[in-house]
Amino acid sequence: MEIEKFSYDNKIVKYFAYATIIWGITGMLVGLTIATQLAFPEFYNDYLGFSYLSFGRLRPLHTNAVIFAFVGNGIFTGVYYSLQRLLKARMWSDKLSYLNFWGWQFIIVCAVITLPMGMTSSKEYAELEWWIDILITIIWVAFGWNMFATILKRRVKHLYVAIWFYIGTFVAVAMLHIFNSIEIPVSFTKSYSAYAGVQDALVQWWYGHNAVAFFLTTPYLGLMYYFVPKAANRPVYSYRLSIIHFWALIFMYIWAGPHHLLYSSLPDWAQSLGVVFSIMLIAPSWGGMLNGLLTLRGAWDRVRDDVTLKFMVVALTCYGMATFEGPLLSLKSVNIISHFTDWTVAHVHVGGLGWNGMLTFGMLYWLFPKLFRTELYSKKMANQHFWIATLGIILYVIPIYIAGFVQGLMWQDFNPDGTLVNGEFVKTVTVLKPYYIFRSLGGLVYLIGAILMFYNLIKTAKQGNFLKDEPASAPALAKYDNKKESWHKRLEGKPVQFMIWSIVAVAIGGLVEIVPTLIVKSNIPTIASVKPYTPLELEGRDLYIREGCNNCHSQMIRPLRFETARYGEYSKAGEFVYDYPFLWGSKRTGPDLAREGGLRSHYWHFQHMIRPKEVTPGSIMPAYPWMKEDDLNTSLTAKKIKALKRLNVPYEEGFEDKAVADLQKQANGIAKALVTDMYNKLPKELQKGYNIDAEIGKLEKKEIIAIIAYLQRLGTDIKAEPKTDSK
Amino acid sequence: MLRFIKQNLETISGIEIFPLISLVIFVLFFVIMLVRVFKMKKTYVSEISDYPLNDSDDEEIFQQQN
Numbered sequence: 050m051e052i053e054k055f056s057y058d059n060k061i062v063k064y065f066a067y068a069t070i071i072w073g074i075t076g077m078l079v080g081l082t083i084a085t086q087l088a089f090p091e092f093y094n095d096y097l098g099f100s101y102l103s104f105g106r107l108r109p110l111h112t113n114a115v116i117f118a119f120v121g122n123g124i125f126t127g128v129y130y131s132l133q134r135l136l137k138a139r140m141w142s143d144k145l146s147y148l149n150f151w152g153w154q155f156i157i158v159c160a161v162i163t164l165p166m167g168m169t170s171s172k173e174y175a176e177l178e179w180w181i182d183i184l185i186t187i188i189w190v191a192f193g194w195n196m197f198a199t200i201l202k203r204r205v206k207h208l209y210v211a212i213w214f215y216i217g218t219f220v221a222v223a224m225l226h227i228f229n230s231i232e233i234p235v236s237f238t239k240s241y242s243a244y245a246g247v248q249d250a251l252v253q254w255w256y257g258h259n260a261v262a263f264f265l266t267t268p269y270l271g272l273m274y275y276f277v278p279k280a281a282n283r284p285v286y287s288y289r290l291s292i293i294h295f296w297a298l299i300f301m302y303i304w305a306g307p308h309h310l311l312y313s314s315l316p317d318w319a320q321s322l323g324v325v326f327s328i329m330l331i332a333p334s335w336g337g338m339l340n341g342l343l344t345l346r347g348a349w350d351r352v353r354d355d356v357t358l359k360f361m362v363v364a365l366t367c368y369g370m371a372t373f374e375g376p377l378l379s380l381k382s383v384n385i386i387s388h389f390t391d392w393t394v395a396h397v398h399v400g401g402l403g404w405n406g407m408l409t410f411g412m413l414y415w416l417f418p419k420l421f422r423t424e425l426y427s428k429k430m431a432n433q434h435f436w437i438a439t440l441g442i443i444l445y446v447i448p449i450y451i452a453g454f455v456q457g458l459m460w461q462d463f464n465p466d467g468t469l470v471n472g473e474f475v476k477t478v479t480v481l482k483p484y485y486i487f488r489s490l491g492g493l494v495y496l497i498g499a500i501l502m503f504y505n506l507i508k509t510a511k512q513g514n515f516l517k518d519e520p521a522s523a524p525a526l527a528k529y530d531n532k533k534e535s536w537h538k539r540l541e542g543k544p545v546q547f548m549i550w551s552i553v554a555v556a557i558g559g560l561v562e563i564v565p566t567l568i569v570k571s572n573i574p575t576i577a578s579v580k581p582y583t584p585l586e587l588e589g590r591d592l593y594i595r596e597g598c599n600n601c602h603s604q605m606i607r608p609l610r611f612e613t614a615r616y617g618e619y620s621k622a623g624e625f626v627y628d629y630p631f632l633w634g635s636k637r638t639g640p641d642l643a644r645e646g647g648l649r650s651h652y653w654h655f656q657h658m659i660r661p662k663e664v665t666p667g668s669i670m671p672a673y674p675w676m677k678e679d680d681l682n683t684s685l686t687a688k689k690i691k692a693l694k695r696l697n698v699p700y701e702e703g704f705e706d707k708a709v710a711d712l713q714k715q716a717n718g719i720a721k722a723l724v725t726d727m728y729n730k731l732p733k734e735l736q737k738g739y740n741i742d743a744e745i746g747k748l749e750k751k752e753i754i755a756i757i758a759y760l761q762r763l764g765t766d767i768k769a770e771p772k773t774d775s776k
Numbered sequence: 777m778l779r780f781i782k783q784n785l786e787t788i789s790g791i792e793i794f795p796l797i798s799l800v801i802f803v804l805f806f807v808i809m810l811v812r813v814f815k816m817k818k819t820y821v822s823e824i825s826d827y828p829l830n831d832s833d834d835e836e837i838f839q840q841q842n
Contacts, residue, residue: 134828135827207824209824209828211828274828275828278828278829279828282829283829284822284825284828284829285825288821288824288825289813289814289816289821292809292813293809293810296805296809297806300802300805300806554805557802
């Protein structure tokens with residue numbers, strides 16, 4: 050057998066490593082910004098009240114930056130390093146590697162520009178507009194192509210378990226991304242989801258849940274199976290367990306999505322399915338965690354000196370905690386409190402800061418000395434980072450857990466006479482301020498740790514000597530008869546078959562959940578009084594999406610006593626049939642708005658959008674003064690109606706041509722009522738010089754009229770009598 | 777495309793059995809996997825779990841083996 054000489058591409062690993070650090074720090078900085086916006090809303094409203102900086106627009110930037118830029122580049126760093134070595138082959142195509150790198154960074158830059166501009170699909174972790182979705186697909190396929198071609202030209206017989214996780218990741222993310230991003234473009238900056246209401250919610254949370262599974266979990270488990278044995282210098286605890294871990298995890302994870310929609314208008318059977326599979330998920334998750342931790346058996350003394358191992362032990366511990374907590378959160382009784390509160394935020398940060406963050410840091414501390422052929426610049430500083438990061442996690446999650454419990458319980462409090470103790474929603478917000486301040490501090494501490502690491506690693510790089518192409522050699526892969534080998538051994542030898550089986554494993558759960566909900570008639574009882582939005586309401590709804598209102602306001606009243614007492618009749622599936630996309634939301638930083646329509650005057654909404662704190666003392670809502678200044682853009686209205694008609698929204702024939710006229714008429718009506726109200730509230734001496742008609746003419750063109758129209762429409766279709774005004 | 781799938785599915789009778797069938801597939805899958813995993817040979821298991829550790833000095837290892 051001949052020894053072949055080749056080289057590993059280290060430059061691509063270095064590129065991705067720097068990208069993950071830089072974007073990581075950026076993403077954390079945005080996170081810190083929005084955390085302080087909740088803690089000190091006055092400061093932002095008074096001094097930094099720019100539309101680009103408002104919470105609803107920055108929150109998606111934070112989640113996208115952390116998930117796809119920080120963790121995404123972290124995945125590529127680890128995959129490009131370990132894949133080449135596990136296969137004893139250079140990446141198949143350098144061109145594809147660099148297309149992957151630059152394409153991914155370009156997508157991130159697009160996100161950084163478009164999200165603060167308010168270009169968003171509103172679907173969580175999938176906010177980017179349609180053309181960026183297409184770019185993501187292309188770059189993801191380039192990555193997968195390169196990976197598979199490398200696997201096919203490998204010099205080892207079998208695929209190590211880490212690579213299965215990479216394959217599973219590639220397959221599942223491709224499937225999730227494509228199905229969740231099916232949308233009808235209206236213009237460069239706007240598109241409508243192809244699904245509506247309940248279907249859209251189910252597809253979105255099937256995606257959202259599995260983005261956590263297949264973007265934040267499986268690739269990192271792959272990295273764990275490579276880097277923990279590497280750092281500990283001993284093989285994984287149980288290879289058999291890793292096989293079970295892999296198949297069980299990818300098979301089960303995909304079913305659990307509906308646990309994000311408990312007590313919602315989703316059909317009951319889908320909710321139950323989600324709960325059952327969530328509970329079962331504890332088994333493979335903990336199997337994986339224990340497999341990682343037990344790899345250190347007999348080497349625990351090394352954890353004392355080796356900073357990489359320290360980070361990885363905390364990462365695995367956080368993974369264990371988060372994957373134990375996740376199934377608990379999917380129990381309906383727990384979910385009542387956790388859903389819509391900061392408890393969920395705490396949960397995801399145990400995963401994000403603990404599992405993804407700490408594993409990335411550990412990997413980078415191990416990788417940089419290898420890539421630059423030197424020692425780490427300062428072990429002491431790395432150890433300091435370890436303690437700072439751990440402290441940061443604790444400081445972050447503990448206050449925010451408490452905030453979640455406090456608010457969740459306050460919402461449920463009843464007086465003996467059956468009225469709500471905290472009838473005013475804002476009471477349950479002002480009480481959270483100290484927790485929000487501490488949470489921001491925790492985030493700041495964690496960020497300082499990451500900056501310290503950046504410095505340490507740059508110093509390491511400077512003192513070292515980077516080897517772009519690392520020479521390696523290995524015997525060529527001989528042809529062999531694999532008929533006698535065990536099934537899994539054979540499967541590992543055939544990556545294409547392996548991929549197909551992975552697709553089957555993830556597709557089964559997906560199909561079972563998605564397919565039956567596509568059959569609208571049997572699952573979603575239609576309500577005759579529910580009508581499509583008027584053009585003005587539709588434009589208002591699109592402004593609601595642009596400003597990211599859904600990041601803080603839900604539109605989903607659960608069938609629970611404390612919810613119906615506060616908000617009114619619980620939400621029905623049939624109410625959302627024209628909601629492209631659905632806007633149920635997942636967090637109530639402000640109150641639910643599903644029954645907002647008709648509760649208050651136009652005047653109240655107008656004042657509240659411009660000066661929320663003056664209308665509701667203690668409110669932490671950002672002000673939206675630009676909505677009063679900016680004219681509503683109606684150039685796309687006809688196109689929007691046309692697009693929705695293609696999606697089967699029953700607008701009458703030729704309605705798109707009358708849409709703008711209809712919009713102006715409704716806007717005029719609202720402006721008239723609003724201005725009259727303003728006039729009546731003026732002191733007598735000021736009323737004299739007030740030109741009502743001029744004011745109406747000015748206001749009716751503004752964005753604020755459209756958003757008022759939308760808010761006044763919410764929930765009115767089936768609302769008989771407004772029950773309470775207790776929000 | 778989506779409309780096409782929808783319309784076809786509406787006409788399927790007994791679609792309710794869909795989740796049941798998949799559950800059966802699911803259980804079978806796991807039983808078979810567990811049986812086979814525990815029947816795997818020890819030598820193979822230890823060989824492959826060493827994969828991450830022998831990525832340096834390939835030539836030396838190869839020469840030692842031959």
